[in-house]
Amino acid sequence: MKYQDITGKIIGASMEVHRILGNGFQEVIYQRALEIEMNSVGLIFQREYEMDIFYKGNRIGGRRVDFFVENCIMVELKAQINLEDVHLAQAMNYLEAYNVEIGLLINFGAKNLQFKRVHNNSLKNPENQSR
Numbered sequence: 001m002k003y004q005d006i007t008g009k010i011i012g013a014s015m016e017v018h019r020i021l022g023n024g025f026q027e028v029i030y031q032r033a034l035e036i037e038m039n040s041v042g043l044i045f046q047r048e049y050e051m052d053i054f055y056k057g058n059r060i061g062g063r064r065v066d067f068f069v070e071n072c073i074m075v076e077l078k079a080q081i082n083l084e085d086v087h088l089a090q091a092m093n094y095l096e097a098y099n100v101e102i103g104l105l106i107n108f109g110a111k112n113l114q115f116k117r118v119h120n121n122s123l124k125n126p127e128n129q130s131r
Contacts, residue, residue: 001117003102006043006070011115013037014106018113027079030108031066034077038069045069053097065094074103083107083114095120 001007017033035047049068053061067075076091083105091105101123107114 003070003073006073007102007104007117009041009043010038010067010069010073010075010104011106013041013043014108014115015113018108021108023079023109023111025079025108027066027077027108030079031077034067038067043069044071045075051098054099063094063097065098072100072102074098074100076103076105078105078107079109080107081109083110083116088116088118091116091118092120096122099123 013034014037016037017030021030021033031047035045038045046068048064048066050062050064051068052059053063065074066077069075074091074095076087076094078087080087087105087107091103095101095103095118099120101120103118103120105116105118
């Protein structure tokens with residue numbers, strides 16, 4: 001799998017956060033803890049990274065992703081009882097809107113850490129990703 005080493009580090013860092021904090025906190029708490037863990041494993045990232053959204057070549061807005069890791073992986077965090085199809089659809093839509101190939105959807109709110117690797121099947125110009 002492409003970027004398996006990076007996604008493995010992100011998932012490992014997330015597991016450590018969930019092991020220590022468990023579930024029940026707000027998303028921002030997990031985001032702050034994950035920032036510490038990702039720093040400790042040597043990942044390069046931007047937190048709350050503003051990304052443009054385009055429609056037919058026109059910028060129509062922007063949105064902040066929780067983390068943009070190693071300039072190639074979008075990470076969306078949740079703190080829900082359970083991941084739902086709507087969360088997965090949202091993550092997939094973000095990948096397409098940002099023209100990013102791989103993303104992780106990570107949920108700290110469940111009893112056990114939940115994560116999904118999402119792939120942008122309609123990627124346009126992967127060498128020239130717009131961010």
